[in-house]
Amino acid sequence: NAGVTQTPKFQVLKTGQSMTLQCAQDMNHEYMSWYRQDPGMGLRLIHYSVGAGITDQGEVPNGYNVSRSTTEDFPLRLLSAAPSQTSVYFCASSYDGTQETQYFGPGTRLLVL
């Protein structure tokens, strides 16, 4: 199993550009989520999904969009990038989001100029 994979590993954007961060898992997990990590802030939940076709907002959803058309994939879209979205983004998945272990991808480092 590849586990949780994320692409790209690193991306530079200009303010106003859009892009999609890809996340895929091959463990047949129903629960997937996106976090952003900023220095001194820990990880903050952006969006999550409890299954195909079901998504919900987390703590910091503004400026991001998600959809879940398959169990395997959970892309994160930045509609119009802003410097405040410079961060490291982690995707995670688990069989159940409550007490099961969440498996994290290696992260995408995003710089918005």
Place this chain on the structure above:
Amino acid sequence: AQSVTQLGSHVSVSEGALVLLRCNYSSSVPPYLFWYVQYPNQGLQLLLKYTSAATLVKGINGFEAEFKKSETSFHLTKPSAHMSDAAEYFCAVSERNQAGTALIFGKGTTLSVSS
């Protein structure tokens, strides 16, 4: 809403010394609690988790944590630090809401180990 507080953003110990990383949570219902570790430029890896079974939980790499309901704490310990333990550690609590569940993280504690 549930929350997690990690006391001390940076902890320094000598190799062989006791490691103690503090975590307190707030919850109106019995929580599920987790400790994750992040090595430089990597994703997060589960160290251990508490899911309402034994209050003393043993994890990987010699770490353990004790759930104390009366103190709303879930501190992480290791009897003897190793250089390879240098990393950032995150405590997290699981929260169930209407549409599903969410993992709420503390702000992290960076552990430095000196020889």
